[in-house]
Amino acid sequence: MMNHTLKNHLCKLPTGTIITGKWHRKAYKMIKLLGNGANGVVYLAESQKGLVAIKLSDNNTTILSEVNVLKRFSKVQGAALGPSLLDVDDWLDPSTNRLTPFYVMEYIKGEEFFSFIKKRGKEWMIILILQLLSALDKLHKEGWVFGDLKPENLLVAGMPPTIRLLDVGGTTLQGRAIKEFTEFYDRGYWGLGSRKADPAYDLFAVAMMMIHVCYPTQFTKKENARQQLLSMIEADATLRKYRKALMKAIDGTYKQAIEMKRDLVAAIHHSDLPPKEKHVPPQTIPSSRSRKKRRKAKKRRGGVIETAFIAAILLFVYVLYLYGQVL
Amino acid sequence: MRKGTLRQILLITDGCSNHGEDPIAMASLAKEQGITVNVIGVLDQDTIDENGLREIEGIAMAGGGVSQVVYAKQLSQTVQMVTRKAMTQTLQGVVNKELKQILGSDTSLEDLPPEKRGEVMEVVDELGETIELEVLILIDTSGSMKTKLPTVKEALFDLSLSLNARTGDNQFSVFVFPGKQGNVEKVMDWTPNLEALSSVFPKLTSGGLTPTGPALREAVSYYFNKKRSLRSLISGDESYFEESSM
Numbered sequence: 001m002m003n004h005t006l007k008n009h010l011c012k013l014p015t016g017t018i019i020t021g022k023w024h025r026k027a028y029k030m031i032k033l034l035g036n037g038a039n040g041v042v043y044l045a046e047s048q049k050g051l052v053a054i055k056l057s058d059n060n061t062t063i064l065s066e067v068n069v070l071k072r073f074s075k076v077q078g079a080a081l082g083p084s085l086l087d088v089d090d091w092l093d094p095s096t097n098r099l100t101p102f103y104v105m106e107y108i109k110g111e112e113f114f115s116f117i118k119k120r121g122k123e124w125m126i127i128l129i130l131q132l133l134s135a136l137d138k139l140h141k142e143g144w145v146f147g148d149l150k151p152e153n154l155l156v157a158g159m160p161p162t163i164r165l166l167d168v169g170g171t172t173l174q175g176r177a178i179k180e181f182t183e184f185y186d187r188g189y190w191g192l193g194s195r196k197a198d199p200a201y202d203l204f205a206v207a208m209m210m211i212h213v214c215y216p217t218q219f220t221k222k223e224n225a226r227q228q229l230l231s232m233i234e235a236d237a238t239l240r241k242y243r244k245a246l247m248k249a250i251d252g253t254y255k256q257a258i259e260m261k262r263d264l265v266a267a268i269h270h271s272d273l274p275p276k277e278k279h280v281p282p283q284t285i286p287s288s289r290s291r292k293k294r295r296k297a298k299k300r301r302g303g304v305i306e307t308a309f310i311a312a313i314l315l316f317v318y319v320l321y322l323y324g325q326v327l
Numbered sequence: 328m329r330k331g332t333l334r335q336i337l338l339i340t341d342g343c344s345n346h347g348e349d350p351i352a353m354a355s356l357a358k359e360q361g362i363t364v365n366v367i368g369v370l371d372q373d374t375i376d377e378n379g380l381r382e383i384e385g386i387a388m389a390g391g392g393v394s395q396v397v398y399a400k401q402l403s404q405t406v407q408m409v410t411r412k413a414m415t416q417t418l419q420g421v422v423n424k425e426l427k428q429i430l431g432s433d434t435s436l437e438d439l440p441p442e443k444r445g446e447v448m449e450v451v452d453e454l455g456e457t458i459e460l461e462v463l464i465l466i467d468t469s470g471s472m473k474t475k476l477p478t479v480k481e482a483l484f485d486l487s488l489s490l491n492a493r494t495g496d497n498q499f500s501v502f503v504f505p506g507k508q509g510n511v512e513k514v515m516d517w518t519p520n521l522e523a524l525s526s527v528f529p530k531l532t533s534g535g536l537t538p539t540g541p542a543l544r545e546a547v548s549y550y551f552n553k554k555r556s557l558r559s560l561i562s563g564d565e566s567y568f569e570e571s572s573m
Contacts, residue, residue, distance in 0.1 A: 023440050061415050064448035088441040099437050176456045177492035188488045195492035
C-alpha cells in the first residue's frame, strides 16, 4: 500500500530535520520520535517558543478532525482536557514532494499511566482515576466522549502528579458512533453495550483500566464476559473494595462520571473503617506486606507494656523511698 | 448537499485468485459504477506470498478503496477500521468535488488554509455519521480460509455493531466464493443486521478454486440490479457517491 511506505518514511525523519509550515512559515527542528500509531507519528521538536510535540500524518482527515477537537477543548475554561494546540500547517516534504499536514501542540513531559503506578505505588491508581473522572466529567458536559480511553493515551505529569488526556483521535460527539477504540477497553467488544458515544462508554473503559492495573497480563473475553469480569474483581483485594462502582460502570448504569467518582470516594473511606480479618486474602503479595506490618504493631504494643512495667516498678521504689523518708 | 448512499464491497480473502477474470479489472469495473472495493487479507502465522499481497493491494487501489493485511485475531478491529476509513475517503472525495465546483476547478482541500479546512472536515464527519451505507461482504471460503471462518463471523458481528452505532442506516449482504453451484453464492440478502449470520456460517463448506475475479463481477452486478429495483427508484439513480481521491 502506498500509505505504508509514506508512513514508514514519516517515522524515520532524521534528528535535526527542519519542518517549515507552508502557510504560517514557522520552523520546527525534529528532536526525536515520541510515538507512532495507526494514524500518524508524533515527534518532539524545538520551536522558537521552546519544546513542542508535532503530529504528522499522511492522512489529512486524521489531522483535521483532531485539530477540530483540540480547538473545541481550548475553549473549555479552567480545565486541561488535552494538550493545547499551537499551530496547524502543511509541510512540503522534499523527499516525496508531497504536502504533509501536521499540527503542533504543547509538549507534556510525563510518565505513562501504568509505569507511573508501578514506580510510585498502587495507592496512586485510585487518585489518578479520580482525577481522570473529573476531567471526563468536564469533557462529557461539553458534549463529547473521549472514546479511545486507554493507559497509552494518558500521561501523568507535573508536581503534584496530575493525569492528562493525550490522544484525541477517538474523541466523538455524544450520540455519534465512536470514532476510534481499542478492543480491550471497548464495551462493544465485551458484548456489554453499543458503540454509540455516551458518557457511560468512557466509564466502562475506566473500569477496564482499573482491572488491568490489578491484572497486568492482557486477557481476552470468555463466554459470559460480565461474569468473567465480576469474578476477576472479586478475586482481587484492591478491586473488591470498589466492586460496586466497577460493576455499575461495567453495566453502564452511570449517567455521569461524577457519580462514579462519588461512589469510588465513598468506597475508599468505607475501607478505612477497621478492616475485617477475612477481607485480607492471605495469598496475595500486598497481604504479606500487611502481615509484616501487623507483626511490627505487635512488637510496638509489647514495647509499651514493657515501659509501663518499668515505670510502675520505679514508682513503687520511689513510694517505698518516700515512705522510708517520712518514717 | 443531497444525501445519497455509499456503496462498498468488502472482500475478505487469504491469497491469490486462480480462476476466471482478473480481479483487478473487476475492481476497476466496480469503481466505475461508484462502488468502492476494500480488501482484507487474512494471515495465519505464515506470511502471505508476494503475489497474493500484490493482488490484494491492486484490487483495493483499482476499486478506490482501502486494503489491509492482518492476522486472524486482529480481524475484528481491522474490518470496522477499513470500512470507516474507506467511507471517509469516499466522502472526502465527494466534498472535494463540491469544493471544486464552488471555488474553481483547481482548488482542493489542500489549497485552503488550515483554518478553513476544519469546517470542511466537520461536513465530512457529519456525512459519515448520517449517510446511508451499503456493504456487500464477499468472503473467500476456499481451502485455507476454512479455519478462519469463525473469526470472520466474529469480525462481521463487530462490524455491524460499529456501523449500527451511527445515525445513518446500514444494509449488509453476504456472498461467499466459490459457491455450491458456480463461482459465487449469496448467503444473505440485504439486511440491516448481521445477527442472522450465525445460522448461515456453520453450513459453509470450503471449495478448491479461488474465483476472486468472477465473484467481484457478480457482486457488482448484484448491486447494479439492486439499483434498478423499486427501492432505488425512490432514492434516484445518481444517489451513490463516486470515489475520487483527495
